[in-house]
Amino acid sequence: MAITTTKSLFLRGLIDSLPFLLVASPFGLLFGVLAAEAGLNVLEALAFSLAVFAGAAQFTALQLLQENTPLLIVLTSALAVNLRMGMYSASLTPYLGGAPMWQRACAAYMTVDQSYALSIVKFEDEPEMTTSQRMAYFFGTTSVIAPSWMIATVIGAWVGAQIPASWGLDFVLPLAFLAMIGPMLRTPAHMVACFVAIVASLPATLMPHNLGLIVAGLAGMMAGAQTELWLEQAAERSKAKQETAP
Amino acid sequence: MSTFDQTSLWIVIIGMALGSFALRFAFIGFIGGRQMPDWLMRHLRYTAVAILPALVTPLVAWPSPTGGETSLPHLAVAALTFAVGYLTRNVLWALLSGAFGFLLLFLLG
Numbered sequence: 576m577a578i579t580t581t582k583s584l585f586l587r588g589l590i591d592s593l594p595f596l597l598v599a600s601p602f603g604l605l606f607g608v609l610a611a612e613a614g615l616n617v618l619e620a621l622a623f624s625l626a627v628f629a630g631a632a633q634f635t636a637l638q639l640l641q642e643n644t645p646l647l648i649v650l651t652s653a654l655a656v657n658l659r660m661g662m663y664s665a666s667l668t669p670y671l672g673g674a675p676m677w678q679r680a681c682a683a684y685m686t687v688d689q690s691y692a693l694s695i696v697k698f699e700d701e702p703e704m705t706t707s708q709r710m711a712y713f714f715g716t717t718s719v720i721a722p723s724w725m726i727a728t729v730i731g732a733w734v735g736a737q738i739p740a741s742w743g744l745d746f747v748l749p750l751a752f753l754a755m756i757g758p759m760l761r762t763p764a765h766m767v768a769c770f771v772a773i774v775a776s777l778p779a780t781l782m783p784h785n786l787g788l789i790v791a792g793l794a795g796m797m798a799g800a801q802t803e804l805w806l807e808q809a810a811e812r813s814k815a816k817q818e819t820a821p
Numbered sequence: 822m823s824t825f826d827q828t829s830l831w832i833v834i835i836g837m838a839l840g841s842f843a844l845r846f847a848f849i850g851f852i853g854g855r856q857m858p859d860w861l862m863r864h865l866r867y868t869a870v871a872i873l874p875a876l877v878t879p880l881v882a883w884p885s886p887t888g889g890e891t892s893l894p895h896l897a898v899a900a901l902t903f904a905v906g907y908l909t910r911n912v913l914w915a916l917l918s919g920a921f922g923f924l925l926l927f928l929l930g
Contacts, residue, residue: 598912619830626838631869635876636833640825649833652876654840658868664848665862671849683846743886743930746895747923749877750902754915756877757906759870768867769874776875777882788875795871800863 581711584704588693588715595689596723602630603724605751607731609634612744613641620732624725629687631755632657638748644785652788663691670698671713673706682710685717764806768799886930894929898922 603624610620627633636653644652663686671682693716698709738744760766772795779787881899883889901922906915 598916601913601916614825615830619834623834626834627841629837629841631873632837632841635872636837638876638880640829640833643825646829646832646836650836650840652872653833653837654844655868655872657837657841657844658865660841661844661847662862662865664845668849676850679849680846683842683849686845686849742927745885746880746926747919749880749884749899750919750923751916752873752877753881753899753903754906754912754919756870756873757903757908757915758910758912759873760907765867765870768871772871772875773878776878779875780879788872791875792868792872795875796864796867799867799871800860803863803866 581708584708584711585715585718588697588712589718590715591693591697592689592716592718592720595693595720599630599689599720599724600727602751603727604731604734605747606630606633606637607728607733608735608738608744609637609731609748610728611732611735612738612740613637615732617729617732617736621725621729624728628684628721628724629657629660630724631752634748634751639785639788642785648785648789652785652792655789655792659688660686663688663695666695667691667698667713670694670709671706674710678710682713685714685721687717687720689720690716762803764799764802767802768795771795771798886926894926898926 607620632653635656639649694713772791775791775794779791884895902915902919905918
């Protein structure tokens with residue numbers, strides 16, 4: 576009986592993840608195309624997607640590599656984009672931390688925006704789920720997304736190799752990032768972080784080796800964190816005022 | 822577009838693979854349920870939303886297809902893509918408007 580529910584939860588996760596295919600596949604294609612434009616062959620593009628499996632960070636590294644940025648800065652910037660995976664991992668730990676080590680290691684590799692977003696909602700809504708049921712659901716959410724990310728990369732790399740450089744595809748990368756950023760701006764603090772990073776990034780380009788990216792990014796992070804703190808304090812003050820009012 | 826050598830590429834791929842896995846595994850594998858300091862979590866929340874715009878802005882302000890010359894059409898397409906993403910809260914619509922804008926740039930330019 577328990578096996579049946581585990582299996583059906585895997586399927587449930589798989590079905591819930593299908594709408595995300597519409598997003599993951601175009602981005603995978605795009606990564607393949609841009610990787611090919613940057614001079615990577617199909618195998619290298621696939622190895623990139625297979626080993627890293629994190630869209631935004633892959634795009635970041637690709638762009639910085641082409642600007643002849645020192646490798647340490649390429650890695651720091653790309654991993655900074657991926658820091659949110661650490662947050663996802665932290666917030667999934669109370670739900671999945673009890674699973675065997677090999678499952679946790681697989682789950683770590685499979686932690687992406689889509690699997691996290693679906694799973695955390697499911698786990699919060701259904702607290703009676705067991706750890707193995709949760710794992711089944713979690714793996715279900717990535718069982719289609721992960722292979723399609725790889726396949727899309729390969730197709731993109733293959734197609735990209737046929738596209739002449741004169742098409743100016745370089746400009747597609749900032750557009751892809753802009754498409755990702757819009758929906759991320761959920762709170763005023765997110766908007767402040769984004770705005771400060773934008774303003775800081777222009778003069779920061781004067782710094783050597785693309786170091787300005789990290790400086791502008793840090794400025795944005797600090798601005799966002801500080802805004803969050805201020806908004807929380809303001810909310811508490813107005814709450815305290817209401818409570819003391821006659 | 823400048824090129825980079827194979828060694829750099831593989832260092833980046835392997836470094837990112839290890840680094841990304843470490844980030845994802847750190848908590849679920851080692852730290853377990855222990856709490857992270859609030860100030861750290863508060864900053865981590867804004868990494869992607871700060872780093873990505875910082876990366877994009879110079880690429881939009883000085884686009885490479887024009888050889889780094891600031892260009893109103895490129896700015897307009899970037900603004901359109903961003904605005905659609907923000908207003909619809911949907912990456913797909915934003916991506917489609919970006920593709921549409923890029924097509925316009927391609928046909929007009």
